[in-house]
Amino acid sequence: MRVAMIGQKGLPAAYGGVERHVEELSTRLAKRGIEVTVYNRRWFSDYQKKTFQGIRVVTTPTLHTKHFDTITHTLTSTIHALITHHDIIHFHGVGPSLLSWIPRIFSPHTVVITTFHCIDRKHKKWGGFARIMLRLGEWSTCRFAHKIIAVSKTIAAYALAVYDCTAIYIPNGINPVKPITNSEQIIQNQFGLTHNNYVAVVTRLIPHKGIHHLITAFTGLNTKKKLVIVGGGHFTDLYVxxxxxxxxxxxxxxxxxxxxxxxxHALYEHAALVVQPSELEGLSISLLEAMNYGRPLLASDIDENREALSDYGWYFKSGNSADLARQLKKLLATPRITLERRAKIGQVYVNNLFNWDTITSDTLHLYEKLVAVKPGKKRRAVAAAFRLAK
Incomplete structure (x- = not known):
């Protein structure tokens, strides 16, 4: 079976939830004998080899600008995937899925799958036209993909309510933590930190991640602990x-x-508290990872965070800096043993429910089921595509 992954920025996944998802899934699929091609954007990585852990890596052209990077890379990658004949084209994100009609029309025997990672049109970094295109991408996802995967139950419910579209729930995941030596020495040497003397947040620095709320809340606190912001911007220099x-x-x-x-690893392991202040998520891998390290976690009360964190953390009102400051003050004054007890239960919970090996098995089962029932002849696919477009 040959599978093309399109929509991610590339490999290795230095950052980004979609990139992490594609890397974890693709490496496991490759170990199970699937021929996986992952499409790279040249600017994303200096990686020059044509394979990565058993995955074929193909770099295709793109216009590296805020508004045209993803769509141009999706176009060139989709054309390459069609020319090189894949059984499945798997789009990641509703933006790339805007072009999911291309394989439906020009390669009717190719199975098209889209993973709905997030409701991207709600991201504050986008202007009006981009939001219209992302909304159209949602529509295309629900109209042209043979099957849709939702990384959260919240997204699955959204697709059903808005587009009358049934999505299969297969979440993001985590890897069991493997201890490393001298981790405390790493944070001390690189960042001047010590065990439990800081609050951490791990995220991209883009507006909907809510870092401005966290900074506003933290600067008003009377505490000797530090706030460590791990991550960088992406076309968001003014916000940074x-x-x-x-x-x-x-x-x-x-x-x-x-x-x-x-x-x-070390930054997660030694944090006194991890905060996830995002106003919008699909299913946050950084939140799952904080739980995986057994760290006490304070998160915004959006549905996607509640779905992942359940009763194993603490919440504040999303977008409310004052409530975030109150909760931070309260948790930093709470005995460590109380915080650690709940966090350790959460660590067991997240490893049971969000396991990459199980996620890979579920995805592979879907692949095999769809490939076993090949899509119809070209004329039927073309007719169906235009009928759905009406």
């Missing part, structure tokens, strides 16, 4: 500048930039 201005020179606030590997 605004975040730095919001600190008003507070020396307790540290921006580390993007981190991965041992450094990211």
């Amino acid at each position: 500048k605004r975040l730095h201005e919001l600190t008003h020179g507070d020396k307790r606030i540290i921006f580390t930039g993007f981190q991965s590997g041992a450094a990211l």
Whole structure:
């Protein structure tokens, strides 16, 4: 079976939820004998090899701008995938799925799947025209994909309510934590931190992630703990500048930039508290990872966070800096043993429910089921596509 993954920025996944999802899924599929092609954007990674952990890596052209990067890369990748004959084209995200009609018309025997990762049109970084296109991408996802995967039950319910479209729930996942040596020395040497002396947030620095609310809340707290912001911007330079201005020179606030590997592991492991202040999510991998490390977790009360965190963390009102400050003050004054007890139960919970091996098995079962029933002849596919477009 040959599968093409389209929509992600590329491999290796230095950052990004979709990129992490595609890497974790693709590497496991490759180990199970599936021929997987992942399409890269040249600017995303310096990786030059044509294979990555058994995956074929193909770099196709793109216009590296905020509004045209994804759609142009999707177009060139889709054309390449059709020319090289794949059994399945798997789009990741509703933006890339805007072009899911192309294989339906020009390669009717190819199975088309889209994973609905997030309601992207609600992201604050997009203007009016981009939001219209992303809304059209949602419609295309629900009209042209043979099957739709939703990474959260909230997204599945949205697709059903808005588009009368049934999506299969297959979530994001995590890997069991493997201990590393000298992790406390890593955070001390690289960032001047010690065990339990900081609050951490791990995210991209884009408006809907709510970092401005966290900075506003933290600067008003009387605490010796530090706030460590792990991540960087993406076409959001003005927002990142605004975040730095919001600190008003507070020396307790540290921006580390993007981190991965041992450094990211250590930052999670030694945090006194992890905060997830996002106003919009699909199913946050950074939230799942914080639970996986057994860290006490404070999250915004959006449905997607409640779905993942359940009763194993604490919440504040989304978008409300004052409530976030109240909850931070309360948790930082709570005995460690109380926080750790709930977090450790959450660690067991997340490993049972959000396991990448199970997720891979569920996805592979879907692939096999769809490939076993090949789509119809070209004339029927063309007629169906135009009928659905009416």
